[in-house]
Amino acid sequence: MKVIVQKYGGKSVETIKKMQNIADNIIQKKEEGYNVVVVVSAMGKTTNQLIEMAKTISEHPCKRELDMLMATGEQVSSSLLTMILKEKGYDAVSLTGFQAGIKTKGVHTKNRIVKIDIDNVKKHLEKNKIVVVTGFQGINELGEITTLGRGGSDTTAVALAAKLQCTCEIYTNVEGIYGVDPRFFPNTKKLDYISYEEMMEMASLGSNVMETRAVEIGHKYNIPIYVASSCKNTKGTYIKEFDKNMEQKSITGLSVNDNVLMVTINNVPYSPKNISNIFSKLANQEVNIDMISQTPPNKGHVNISFTTAKENTTIVDKVMKKLKKEICNMEVQNNTDLTKISVVGMGMRNEPGVASKVFKLFAENNINFKQVTTSEISISYTIYASDKQKAINVLCCI
Amino acid sequence: MKVIVQKYGGKSVETIKKMQNIADNIIQKKEEGYNVVVVVSAMGKTTNQLIEMAKTISEHPCKRELDMLMATGEQVSSSLLTMILKEKGYDAVSLTGFQAGIKTKGVHTKNRIVKIDIDNVKKHLEKNKIVVVTGFQGINELGEITTLGRGGSDTTAVALAAKLQCTCEIYTNVEGIYGVDPRFFPNTKKLDYISYEEMMEMASLGSNVMETRAVEIGHKYNIPIYVASSCKNTKGTYIKEFDKNMEQKSITGLSVNDNVLMVTINNVPYSPKNISNIFSKLANQEVNIDMISQTPPNKGHVNISFTTAKENTTIVDKVMKKLKKEICNMEVQNNTDLTKISVVGMGMRNEPGVASKVFKLFAENNINFKQVTTSEISISYTIYASDKQKAINVLCCI
Numbered sequence: 001m002k003v004i005v006q007k008y009g010g011k012s013v014e015t016i017k018k019m020q021n022i023a024d025n026i027i028q029k030k031e032e033g034y035n036v037v038v039v040v041s042a043m044g045k046t047t048n049q050l051i052e053m054a055k056t057i058s059e060h061p062c063k064r065e066l067d068m069l070m071a072t073g074e075q076v077s078s079s080l081l082t083m084i085l086k087e088k089g090y091d092a093v094s095l096t097g098f099q100a101g102i103k104t105k106g107v108h109t110k111n112r113i114v115k116i117d118i119d120n121v122k123k124h125l126e127k128n129k130i131v132v133v134t135g136f137q138g139i140n141e142l143g144e145i146t147t148l149g150r151g152g153s154d155t156t157a158v159a160l161a162a163k164l165q166c167t168c169e170i171y172t173n174v175e176g177i178y179g180v181d182p183r184f185f186p187n188t189k190k191l192d193y194i195s196y197e198e199m200m201e202m203a204s205l206g207s208n209v210m211e212t213r214a215v216e217i218g219h220k221y222n223i224p225i226y227v228a229s230s231c232k233n234t235k236g237t238y239i240k241e242f243d244k245n246m247e248q249k250s251i252t253g254l255s256v257n258d259n260v261l262m263v264t265i266n267n268v269p270y271s272p273k274n275i276s277n278i279f280s281k282l283a284n285q286e287v288n289i290d291m292i293s294q295t296p297p298n299k300g301h302v303n304i305s306f307t308t309a310k311e312n313t314t315i316v317d318k319v320m321k322k323l324k325k326e327i328c329n330m331e332v333q334n335n336t337d338l339t340k341i342s343v344v345g346m347g348m349r350n351e352p353g354v355a356s357k358v359f360k361l362f363a364e365n366n367i368n369f370k371q372v373t374t375s376e377i378s379i380s381y382t383i384y385a386s387d388k389q390k391a392i393n394v395l396c397c398i
Numbered sequence: 399m400k401v402i403v404q405k406y407g408g409k410s411v412e413t414i415k416k417m418q419n420i421a422d423n424i425i426q427k428k429e430e431g432y433n434v435v436v437v438v439s440a441m442g443k444t445t446n447q448l449i450e451m452a453k454t455i456s457e458h459p460c461k462r463e464l465d466m467l468m469a470t471g472e473q474v475s476s477s478l479l480t481m482i483l484k485e486k487g488y489d490a491v492s493l494t495g496f497q498a499g500i501k502t503k504g505v506h507t508k509n510r511i512v513k514i515d516i517d518n519v520k521k522h523l524e525k526n527k528i529v530v531v532t533g534f535q536g537i538n539e540l541g542e543i544t545t546l547g548r549g550g551s552d553t554t555a556v557a558l559a560a561k562l563q564c565t566c567e568i569y570t571n572v573e574g575i576y577g578v579d580p581r582f583f584p585n586t587k588k589l590d591y592i593s594y595e596e597m598m599e600m601a602s603l604g605s606n607v608m609e610t611r612a613v614e615i616g617h618k619y620n621i622p623i624y625v626a627s628s629c630k631n632t633k634g635t636y637i638k639e640f641d642k643n644m645e646q647k648s649i650t651g652l653s654v655n656d657n658v659l660m661v662t663i664n665n666v667p668y669s670p671k672n673i674s675n676i677f678s679k680l681a682n683q684e685v686n687i688d689m690i691s692q693t694p695p696n697k698g699h700v701n702i703s704f705t706t707a708k709e710n711t712t713i714v715d716k717v718m719k720k721l722k723k724e725i726c727n728m729e730v731q732n733n734t735d736l737t738k739i740s741v742v743g744m745g746m747r748n749e750p751g752v753a754s755k756v757f758k759l760f761a762e763n764n765i766n767f768k769q770v771t772t773s774e775i776s777i778s779y780t781i782y783a784s785d786k787q788k789a790i791n792v793l794c795c796i
Contacts, residue, residue, distance in 0.1 A: 016454055050474070056414055057478065058485045065484070068477035068492050072470035076448070079466035080455065086463070087456040094466050098496075099541055120541070143497055143518070
């Protein structure tokens with residue numbers, strides 16, 4: 001059976017009119033002889049609107065019920081799209097997460113897929129139907145409706161493709177993967193190919209095209225992921241296994257992330273206990289820490305800086321207030337006027353000079369950085385937001 | 399376990415504010431020591447809005463998909479109400495039709511409940527939770543989401559009460575059951591009690607308070623149903639087994655229905671084949687026929703009149719067009735300027751003179767009727783809409 005999975009995001013199914021356009025795209029694949037599984041997000045801003053409704057009830061609405069509420073969004077879009085396909089003369093059927101056999105585990109609103117019972121999907125495909133699956137959701141071992149968190153529909157799509165051993169097409173509001181976000185650097189080139197590793201690095205570093213989890217699943221099961229525009233008929237980007245025929249540049253992409261809160265703690269008496277105390281208290285509040293830097297001890301004291309997403313400001317402030325009672329003289333400073341800029345490239349594995357090249361360029365162009373971290377295939381810098389454009393222009397020319 | 403089922407209709411859960419009010423009503427029962435199962439409809443006009451959306455796609459949208467779409471309405475209201483109960487400090491859990499074990503059969507959009515696996519509901523009740531169940535929906539043997547048709551949430555509630563062997567309270571936008579719709583006869587009295595049989599007759603004759611099916615289930619399992627206002631704290635009406643202590647009036651209620659299309663077919667050659675042909679063609683198109691009358695054969699021809707709901711006009715016209723090709727000289731007339739008025743009362747079983755009393759009153763007051771039908775506990779008349787108020791005033795004084 002020749003199968004393909006296609007995923008359409010919220011913007012692509014924003015209105016009935018837009019759904020009618022993507023239906024033609026789906027039908028084209030069907031006419032090419034494919035059995036098509038479609039994964040849809042909720043229409044436009046539906047999910048956010050549902051969350052806002054819940055927030056009028058409670059600052060922290062029950063997450064099990066939030067899942068129950070949010071899951072309706074994709075149920076609406078999947079049934080409407082199926083009606084459209086049937087109206088156009090193609091047999092189709094919508095399936096919710098539980099009907100598509102998507103079993104999940106974890107905390108509500110942030111579940112992960114642990115298993116897919118694909119029989120029901122296959123049964124419908126064998127009857128020559130287009131199967132429209134609600135993205136972003138599944139069912140847990142208690143029979144409760146769950147959701148997969150941000151970008152969850154991508155995860156649904158790639159996981160289904162992995163189970164069906166086929167290509168996964170992600171149709172979205174961008175035309176593919178770019179070296180840099182075109183809003184920052186209009187001359188950037190759309191990539192024909194990018195490796196899973198590079199894409200994961202880009203995704204986790206803050207590029208908004210796809211969630212890391214989805215790319216991870218693609219990588220694990222070696223499923224080619226094709227990212228393209230849902231409305232323009234232009235060539236997109238394949239995310240796939242790195243091979244030597246792909247262009248070997250030291251830098252494939254640049255990831256820019258403005259959602260940075262940097263917290264600097266001065267005057268911490270130097271002891272491993274103190275430092276672990278700070279980060280375990282943050283972890284207990286589920287604050288994800290990104291970059292960490294520490295000065296060498298000076299007169300028995302160190303300064304520690306870490307970055308996290310801006311939405312954690314309130315909770316971080318609370319933790320710091322508590323810590324101040326335990327660590328005398330400790331001083332805390334928040335800085336939100338920063339950007340994290342990261343260069344990513346498989347080539348870095350073989351070409352060691354990239355970091356020094358960047359340092360030199362930054363020095364020549366008078367760009368200060370507050371923090372730097374490196375991975376095998378990326379280097380990230382926290383810089384002042386005011387230097388962002390200059391840094392992008394400089395790095396794009398490496 | 400002391401259990402009660404409460405059902406709240408669309409108007410009662412129209413806004414978060416209204417849901418907060420009914421939450422207090424639910425909590426009061428909980429505080430009285432009851433385990434409470436709540437059944438909710440979709441918020442306000444949600445179901446109609448969803449149907450309208452589907453109608454922009456297709457004149458006759460796929461009914462399986464319509465069920466999938468409509469079922470989201472109650473999922474939204476049940477999760478929001480549950481959040482409200484939890485915010486007020488009471489443990490609660492929402493369950494969709496399939497999670498509440500409601501198994502259904504039949505055609506999509508008009509399923510009927512065939513079985514309830516009550517274990518999951520009971521499990522949550524035993525944990526002292528208020529269980530909020532989505533009304534109007536279930537799951538069929540194929541694992542597809544189904545809906546129960548008009549008034550389906552009442553059916554869900556009474557069926558759950560039957561399974562739990564407890565009273566079912568139906569909270570709605572009326573204060574109880576009246577002898578006549580108060581809009582037509584403001585002096586009408588709210589009834590303290592009405593028997594299942596009378597209520598079924600009233601419901602099937604077009605009073606809009608409750609669906610016949612729900613009352614039927616109550617009757618079958620002898621579940622007391624209490625109908626009352628969701629916003630006013632006034633005494634409602636019990637629907638229960640007829641007993642001799644209930645007030646024995648010959649007429650308990652009057653049912654008025656303006657949704658009447660009367661079709662008169664003149665000049666039909668008298669043969670059983672012709673007549674069965676007419677009604678089987680209508681049945682094939684799922685046109686529900688209400689009253690039928692036929693003149694005695696005259697020169698080998700008869701005139702036939704039947705009534706049905708006005709929304710069947712288009713489909714009836716199509717059937718008649720076909721019939722004209724088969725039955726030459728047949729003439730068809732539609733009349734929509736009619737009202738069906740029915741008197742209902744258990745007392746009629748013992749008191750034979752009611753029909754003759756009505757005929758006399760109609761004659762004295764110059765009210766013509768086009769058709770009359772009788773059941774054991776009711777008599778129905780099709781009259782001109784212009785005579786409606788006069789007929790109501792006359793009949794209310796019997």
